[in-house]
Amino acid sequence: MSYGVNSENLNRKIDEAFSAILIEQSKFDAVKPPNENDSKETAALLEKYGQLRGRGFFYPYLSTGRGHGPFTECTDGSIKYDLIGGIGPNILGHSHPLYIKSHLEAAKLDSIMCGNLQPYPQTFELSELLINSVSKSKLKHFWYAGSGSFANDTALKMIWQKKDPAYKIIAFEHAFAGRSVATQDITYNAAYREGMPKNIEVDYIPHFDFKNPEESTKNSLGRLKELLEKNKGQYAALMIEIVQGEAGIVAGTRDFYVQLFDLAKAHGLYIWIDEVQSFARTHQLFAFQHFELDEYVDIVSVGKALQVCGVLFSEELNPKPGLVSGTFNGALSAVIAGHMIIRYLTEGNFFGSNGRNAHLEKEFVTRLSKLANGSCKEKIGHFEATGLMVAFQVGDGSKDIIATFLKKLFENGIVAFSAGKDPVRVRFLPPLCLEDKHLDEIFSIVEKTILEVVG
Ligand SMILES: Cc1ncc(COP(=O)(O)O)c(C=O)c1O
CATH class of the missing domain: 3.40.640.10 (Type I PLP-dependent aspartate aminotransferase-like (Major domain))
Incomplete structure (x- = not known):
């Protein structure tokens, strides 16, 4: 059974559109800082939006609708790692071919x-x-x-x-x-x-x-x-x-x-x-x-x-x-x-003990453990991961320190969020498309941010 409108011509054009969108979106694939003018415009827009909804936003984040894999582009010109995926929905990563399809x-x-x-x-x-x-x-x-x-x-x-x-x-x-x-x-x-x-x-x-x-x-x-x-x-x-x-x-x-x-x-x-x-x-x-x-x-x-x-x-x-x-x-x-x-x-090969979810869990735990026992000793508290649900404590886990850490992390190129209370933890709900090169960069940003915030 076929659903919706279908013709050879239409399906060819849709295939062309699919490729064109994917090629364009794939260009947004590396961390980039914001630029001053666009930051000011974004701040003004978010201020207005905050007034409309009656409350401001945690981050100066406004999406351009562009991004690829773990990367999201913001209207301030920056490109960041998105490790929270809209608090969960974005499990495959930005502009994944299946989303476009x-x-x-x-x-x-x-x-x-x-x-x-x-x-x-x-x-x-x-x-x-x-x-x-x-x-x-x-x-x-x-x-x-x-x-x-x-x-x-x-x-x-x-x-x-x-x-x-x-x-x-x-x-x-x-x-x-x-x-x-x-x-x-x-x-x-x-x-x-x-x-x-x-x-x-x-x-x-x-x-x-x-x-x-x-x-x-x-x-x-x-x-x-x-x-x-x-x-x-x-x-x-x-x-x-x-x-x-x-x-x-x-x-x-x-x-x-x-x-x-x-x-x-x-x-x-x-x-x-x-x-x-x-x-x-x-x-x-x-x-x-x-x-x-x-x-x-x-x-x-x-x-x-x-x-x-x-x-x-x-x-x-x-x-x-x-x-x-x-x-x-x-x-x-x-x-x-x-x-x-x-x-x-x-x-695909995502589930089971040899699947991608288990592999990424291991990567997060190993890398957090390395930081907690090395350069960030006593600066990272408890950390935990079950598949693609990851959390770790920074400093004393107070609400203030986690908020400061998250905002600094955002400035440094990673979007994450908090979870828990007394202590509060940093939470990642990362996408499945993360590769080793991404994890290397993510953990060097995490390390740098911890050292900046916890001293
Ligand atoms: C475990 C759990 N249940 C329910 C909800 C509520 O879902 P929604 O925000 O889509 O209403 C959430 C949202 O974070 C959740 O994490």
Whole structure:
């Protein structure tokens, strides 16, 4: 079956456009400082934009829409390494051929956004691919949602409907589930819901503590047991980021998850996994696959690197008609890109212990370790990486020092972001296209910046 408009002439022109765009974008492939005039113009524009949205920006960053691989060009004339990728979505790197292809494929179609009433084959194909990729689990359905937060809202509604009237949720300290009316209550940081009425009853247990693996497993298990006994029959689900992102990259062991999940299951709780940030970034497509937890999961939310968001759920959690719907599935270009990204990653050599994700994790850990034990001794604190989720502490990990470090790092040519609280960590969500020559340059910039900031 062919979709959209197609003719030999049109397809040839699209191929030509693809090559021309890729050739032009490939020119933006090396770090470059800003220039004075464009910096002033950018500052003025961002000032105006800040006024429009009611709040300024963390970085003087405005994209020109040009960049290639790990490089992004800013309107101030600078080119920087992008190691945060829009906080996760840009997993392949700027102007990746598949991104260009997705846009051009979508341009042959007759609409921009697609939704639930009038579906497209592309939304079916992505759903089918996602469900096929979790065949060892009991996840059988996929429902699109407009954002990671809304995917979590949708998951919560499905769980609640099945568990009515057991509405309480058990989540993890330092969790981030989004900022919707529902998810802000699951998100651990109370400052993110200042002045908000409480909508959901959430109890928290500690996530894994790398400093004390055995003790921490016992502690989390004990806390879970205590809650389940105290509030018998009142909990609907255990909600977990297998790899916590906003918390500063926190991951447990398989044993940690298995013990908690066994106990939660024994008390009738659904296992709800938030993979909005971890999707495609561990050594498998899903973090629950990385830790071989397929048999446990009942419902999983995804977003970011998939380019669209949604929920995978079991037969049992399929809700009654009317509970979930909505206008949008997403932009057609994003749906096409999601499909291409999954195929590229699962058919290429990205996952598994010898895959690219594992290789890059090793590179980041080795290079951070070299700095922490060498020129930046006592200036880099704890560092951690699970696949393409990387975090490290600089100096005392105070909010001020990390903000200063990130801004200096930006000036020196790297865009990154923070994660965690007390201590705050520097976070990278790097793209898969990084090569050794990029890593060499990145780590020389990181080293220089640490020495500038921590002294
Ligand atoms: C684990 C996790 N869940 C949910 C969300 C919310 O996703 P969104 O910002 O698309 O609403 C995020 C966003 O950072 C996240 O990291």
